[in-house]
Amino acid sequence: xxxxxxxxxxxxxxxxxxxxxxxxxxxxxxxxxxxxxxxxxxxxxxxxxxxxxxxxxxxxxxxxxxxxxxxxxxxxxxxxxxxxxxxxxxxxxxxxxxxxxxxxxxxxxxxxxxxxxxxxxxxxxxxxxxxxxxxxxxxxxxxxxxxxxxxxxxxxxxxxxxxxxxxxxxxxxxxxxxxxxxxxxxxxxxxxxxxxxxxxxxxxxxxxxxxxxxxxxxxxxxxxxxxxxxxxxxxxxxxxxxxxxxxxxxxxxxxxxxxxxxxxxxxxxxxxxxxxxxxxxxxxxxxxxxxxxxxxxxxxxxxxxxxxxxxxxxxxxxxxxxxxxxxxxxxxxxxxxxxxxxxxxxxxxxxxxxxxxxxxxxxxxxxxxxxxxxxxxxxxxxxxxxxxxxxxxxxxxxxxxxxxxxxxxxxxxxxxxxxxxxxxxxxxxxxxxxxxxxxxxxxxxxxxxxxxxxxxxxxxxxxxxxxxxxxxxxxxxxxxxxxxxxx
Amino acid sequence: xxxxxxxxxxxxxxxxxxxxxxxxxxxxxxxxxxxxxxxxxxxxxxxxxxxxxxxxxxxxxxxxxxxxxxxxxxxxxxxxxxxxxxxxxxxxxxxxxxxx
Amino acid sequence: xxxxxxxxxxxxxxxxxxxxxxxxxxxxxxxxxxxxxxxxxxxxxxxxxxxxxxxxxxxxxxxxxxxxxxxxxxxxxxxxxxxxxxxxxxxxxxxxxxxxxxxxxxxxxxxxxxxxx
Numbered sequence: 001x002x003x004x005x006x007x008x009x010x011x012x013x014x015x016x017x018x019x020x021x022x023x024x025x026x027x028x029x030x031x032x033x034x035x036x037x038x039x040x041x042x043x044x045x046x047x048x049x050x051x052x053x054x055x056x057x058x059x060x061x062x063x064x065x066x067x068x069x070x071x072x073x074x075x076x077x078x079x080x081x082x083x084x085x086x087x088x089x090x091x092x093x094x095x096x097x098x099x100x101x102x103x104x105x106x107x108x109x110x111x112x113x114x115x116x117x118x119x120x121x122x123x124x125x126x127x128x129x130x131x132x133x134x135x136x137x138x139x140x141x142x143x144x145x146x147x148x149x150x151x152x153x154x155x156x157x158x159x160x161x162x163x164x165x166x167x168x169x170x171x172x173x174x175x176x177x178x179x180x181x182x183x184x185x186x187x188x189x190x191x192x193x194x195x196x197x198x199x200x201x202x203x204x205x206x207x208x209x210x211x212x213x214x215x216x217x218x219x220x221x222x223x224x225x226x227x228x229x230x231x232x233x234x235x236x237x238x239x240x241x242x243x244x245x246x247x248x249x250x251x252x253x254x255x256x257x258x259x260x261x262x263x264x265x266x267x268x269x270x271x272x273x274x275x276x277x278x279x280x281x282x283x284x285x286x287x288x289x290x291x292x293x294x295x296x297x298x299x300x301x302x303x304x305x306x307x308x309x310x311x312x313x314x315x316x317x318x319x320x321x322x323x324x325x326x327x328x329x330x331x332x333x334x335x336x337x338x339x340x341x342x343x344x345x346x347x348x349x350x351x352x353x354x355x356x357x358x359x360x361x362x363x364x365x366x367x368x369x370x371x372x373x374x375x376x377x378x379x380x381x382x383x384x385x386x387x388x389x390x391x392x393x394x395x396x397x398x399x400x401x402x403x404x405x406x407x408x409x410x411x412x413x414x415x416x417x418x419x420x421x422x423x424x425x426x427x428x429x430x431x432x433x434x435x436x437x438x439x440x441x442x443x444x445x446x447x448x449x450x451x452x453x454x455x456x457x458x459x460x461x462x463x464x465x466x467x468x469x470x471x472x473x474x475x476x477x478x479x480x481x482x483x484x485x486x487x
Numbered sequence: 488x489x490x491x492x493x494x495x496x497x498x499x500x501x502x503x504x505x506x507x508x509x510x511x512x513x514x515x516x517x518x519x520x521x522x523x524x525x526x527x528x529x530x531x532x533x534x535x536x537x538x539x540x541x542x543x544x545x546x547x548x549x550x551x552x553x554x555x556x557x558x559x560x561x562x563x564x565x566x567x568x569x570x571x572x573x574x575x576x577x578x579x580x581x582x583x584x585x586x587x
Numbered sequence: 588x589x590x591x592x593x594x595x596x597x598x599x600x601x602x603x604x605x606x607x608x609x610x611x612x613x614x615x616x617x618x619x620x621x622x623x624x625x626x627x628x629x630x631x632x633x634x635x636x637x638x639x640x641x642x643x644x645x646x647x648x649x650x651x652x653x654x655x656x657x658x659x660x661x662x663x664x665x666x667x668x669x670x671x672x673x674x675x676x677x678x679x680x681x682x683x684x685x686x687x688x689x690x691x692x693x694x695x696x697x698x699x700x701x702x703x704x
Contacts, residue, residue, distance in 0.1 A: 004676070020690055027697050125548050132555045139562050143569060152570050153582045159566050160518055160579075163559050164509050167525035170552065171502055174529045178495075178536030183544045232585035550661050557658045561651050568647065 005060035008067040011051040011075070012116050018044035019109035026102020034093045034101050038086060038452060041105040045083045045112070049076070059122070063184050066122040070481040073334050074255045078115040080341050081248035082108055087456040088349040089240035091356040096145060096238075104144060107137040108244065115252040121259060124173050124183040131169070131220070134252050135162050138245060142237040154236025161219060161229040169216020175209035176264070185264040192265070210278055213260055220253035223319065224289040227312050231296075234308035239355055242304055243348030246311045251337045254318060258333075262325055262485050279323045283414050286323065289316030290421040297428045302361050303351050306428060307344070310387060313425060314340060320418055321402040324409035327487040331479035332401035338474055339386070339398040339467060346383040346460030349453060350376055357447045363432055367439035373447040377436045379457050384429040386464045389422055394468035401475065494535035501528035515570075515577040519563045526556045648700045652692065659688055 006013075022044070026037055052075055056067045086108060093101050114133025121127035139162060143155020177183055179202065180191040195202055218226040234242045261278060293313030300306035318340075321333040353376065354369075355361055370377040386395035399422065406415040449457070467474055501524055508521025530549045537545025571577055666673075666681055695701060 020687075023694065024690075027694065125544070125551055128548075129551055129555070132558070136555075136558050136562055139566065143566050146569055147573070149573050150584050152566065152573055153584055155566050156515070156570050156582060157585070159563050160509070160515070160522075163519075163522045163563065164506075164525075166559075167505070167522050167529065170526060170529040171532065174532040174536065177533060177545065177548070178539070181536075181540040181542060183548065236585055546665075550665070553661050554658050557654050561654060564647065564651075568644070 005058055007055050008058050008060045009065060010055045011048050012113055014051055015044065015048045015109055015116070016113050018048070019106045019113070022109065023102045023106040026106075031099070031101055035090065037102055037105055038090050038093060041086050041109065042083055042452070044109065045079050045086065049079050052076070052079070061126075063122040063186070064126045065117075065120050066484075067120055068481075068484045069477075070255065070258065070330075070334075070484040071116075071120040073477060073481045074119040074251055074337070075116050077251045077337055077341050078112050078119070078248050081244055081251070081345055082112040084341075084345040084349065084456045084459065085240040085244040085248070087452040088243070088345075088352045089238070090450045090452045092238055092240065092352065095356065100144075104141070107141050108241075111135075111137040111141070111244070112248065115248055118252045119255045121256070122185055122263075124177060124185065124188075127185075127256060127259060128166075128170065128173060131252070131256060132166060134249055135166065135220070138162075138241070138249060141241045142233055142245070144238050144241065150236040151238065152236075154233045157229055158233045158237075165216050165219030165226065168212050168219075172209050172212030172214075172216060175205060175212065179205060179209065185259060188264050189266070210265060211281075214278065214281065217253055217257050217260070218285070221250055221257065221315050222312050223285050223315055224292050224312065225285070227289070227292070230312055231305050231308040234311075235302060235304045235361075239304065239348055239352040242308075243345050243352075246307070246348070247337075247341050247344050250311070250315060251341070254322075254333060254337055257322065258330065258485075261322075262330070266325055266485070279325065282319055283323045283411055286316045286319035287414055287417050289313060289319070290418055294421045294424045294428075297425070300428070301363055303354075303363050303366070303432065304348075304361050306363065306432075307347060307351070310425065310428070311344065313421065314344075314387070316421075317399060317402055317418055320406040320411065320414055323411060323414070324405040326405060326409055327479060327482040328401065328408055329405040330482040330485060330487065331475065332398070332405045334478035334481050335471070335475050336398040336402050338478065339394040339464070342460045342463035342467075343383050343386040343395055346379065346457060346464075347387065349456045349460065350380040350383065353447055353449050353453055357445055363435060366432060366435045369436040369447075372445065376447055376449070376457070379461055380436065381433045382461050382464060384432055386468070388426045388429040390426075392465075392468050394464045394466075394471065397468055397471045397475075491535055491539045495532060498528045498531040498535065501525075501531065513579045515567050515579055518579065519560065519567070522563075523556055523560060526552055526559075645700070645703060648695075652695055652701075655688065655691065659685070 018041075022037060022041055025040065029036075052072065056072050059066050059068075086105060089104070093104060097104060111134050114130050114135075114137070116130075117126060118130030118134055121130050139155055139159045141155075142158045143152045145151035176188060176192075179195060180188040182188055182191055192206065196206065215226060219229070222230040234246065237245065261282075265278060290313050293309050293311075293316060297306050297309035297313065300309060318333055318336050321329045321336060323329070324332075351361065354366065358365060369380075382393065386393035389395045389399040391397075399418075403415045403418060406412075406418070505521045505524035505528060508524065509518050512518050512521065530552055533545045533548050533552075537543065537548075567577060570582070574581060662684070663681070666677065670677060
């Protein structure tokens with residue numbers, strides 16, 4: 001008899017039911033109360049976090065659902081990104097979305113449930129379901145401004161490329177399933193190793209499977225060369241959704257990558273056991289991501305496009321820790337994503353507030369912002385400097401640990417390249433700050449922020465400063481997640 | 488008993504046709520159909536492997552993929568209808584507002 | 588392989604009969620095209636406008652709801668086959684599954700998409 005430990009999926013069940021409740025509540029109250037729905041959604045996410053604290057630790061459904069430290073850590077990131085995305089979307093809901101407010105929040109929650117399942121997936125089937133449940137609501141959300149041509153076009157591009165990449169991923173998974181004869185990821189590793197030792201000429205089939213899975217997950221991560229969709233979709237989608245895409249969905253991709261490549265295929269990075277090393281492939285892609293992301297970001301005039309290219313570069317830095325495949329590697333990737341949550345969500349929250357008040361996304365229109373809204377300018381400066389990795393903000397510690405893991409694993413060339421591109425990145429982050437503080441004064445508008453957006457900004461800044469000065473608790477938690485892989 | 492290789496070759500061909508369709512075709516509906524073809528190619532491979540290894544996990548996998556494909560097609564068609572309302576076209580070459 | 592041979596022969600005969608009738612028809616029919624005859628047939632009216640007309644959106648939404656319940660059946664069949672060994676837990680599970688889909692139907696109903704206008 002299989003074990004159904006339903007206690008472990010109580011947080012997911014609750015969040016799912018809460019999403020249905022939000023949609024029904026909005027229908028029942030005739031869409032009169034956008035603010036109340038928003039606060040209910042935020043409350044639901046907070047309640048899920050509490051439930052997650054109460055019910056975790058263990059394995060359920062025959063390895064299909066693993067509630068281990070890694071899952072817990074990333075679920076916190078997902079809930080945090082959903083919380084901050086919902087918090088910064090109140091003005092958008094009030095101004096631009098008239099008919100489908102409850103569905104907006106409901107879909108964000110559905111997508112979050114998908115990410116949570118993905119983080120817990122110990123098996124190819126649940127991994128695939130989690131990945132699709134994450135992306136399909138995001139297709140709809142990216143196209144949410146129905147009458148805005150740019151938003152619909154962004155949704156369309158995300159749909160075509162996302163569905164295409166998940167089809168490639170599925171084919172890769174089918175090859176892995178066929179070669180190993182199991183869908184359980186840990187069993188898969190053992191069976192593949194046995195198969196490889198006993199059968200000649202199986203290496204090419206395995207390499208093909210690895211490349212297809214890498215392409216499928218690479219699209220979700222916006223890793224070069226699978227990044228083409230990111231700038232367009234980030235620019236066109238509603239800004240809080242862009243933030244969710246760049247943090248939540250990306251962290252989901254990172255955890256899926258860890259589950260498949262470290263848990264399922266890591267034996268194959270070992271040269272004695274297996275000559276096919278995904279580490280070098282991914283290291284080259286990471287190098288390309290850092291170079292292309294940072295160089296392209298230099299030319300951008302639109303803040304959302306700039307942040308899109310910057311997030312392509314950031315995933316390159318994350319992959320430096322990933323290819324290390326060690327305790328410090330896994331831990332530093334987790335820590336990096338955790339800090340990235342605060343910095344990127346915060347930067348996009350400022351972009352949302354700015355767009356709600358002025359209707360503009362261009363970097364040039366930020367000129368003189370520090371004179372009319374000093375607080376928000378200071379916050380934006382902190383977020384951008386943390387993304388660039390300036391001490392004492394948390395972004396510095398995150399980059400430091402990732403690079404340390406890279407050096408430890410012998411990827412010195414990659415770390416040197418990463419340091420060089422990080423210097424380049426300082427230029428375009430500082431450009432926005434220069435605009436806000438040192439540009440000749442424009443006739444500027446004072447930014448009005450709703451209470452919820454203020455909460456988001458304060459969480460972001462507090463997270464960056466506290467975890468920058470005092471990174472131990474989160475870092476220890478992140479290093480603890482590496483136990484999952486037996487490091 | 489048909490050998491496993493036949494199924495795999497057929498599925499690889501279907502997958503290649505689907506992938507080529509997505510890349511070459513400029514019509515959004517055909518692109519969506521090609522993606523469905525790719526998913527079904529993977530389904531065929533999964534079922535063939537499942538029979539080869541004599542385990543039923545693959546059958547469950549295929550059911551799940553059916554459901555996901557239906558959801559994807561539904562959302563995809565809805566977005567295509569939306570873009571048709573905005574632009575009166577479903578030719579992918581016309582959608583380049585974001586390439587600036 | 589022998590069983591398949593009969594299928595193949597059946598297939599060839601089937602295709603052959605269709606091709607044969609086309610061929611015979613071509614031999615004995617008069618061939619006399621002119622402009623009116625080549626026009627699109629539209630119930631004896633002169634054709635108006637483009638043949639690419641927009642269909643009512645409701646067709647699409649009904650088809651969508653149909654697909655949801657169609658795919659649900661895919662999950663119901665294996666469940667029904669194995670139900671004898673699964674017991675009460677599976678029954679509760681399936682009731683929850685269907686309840687979620689019914690919520691979707693309720694949502695569509697409330698949004699007024701089930702009304703034909």
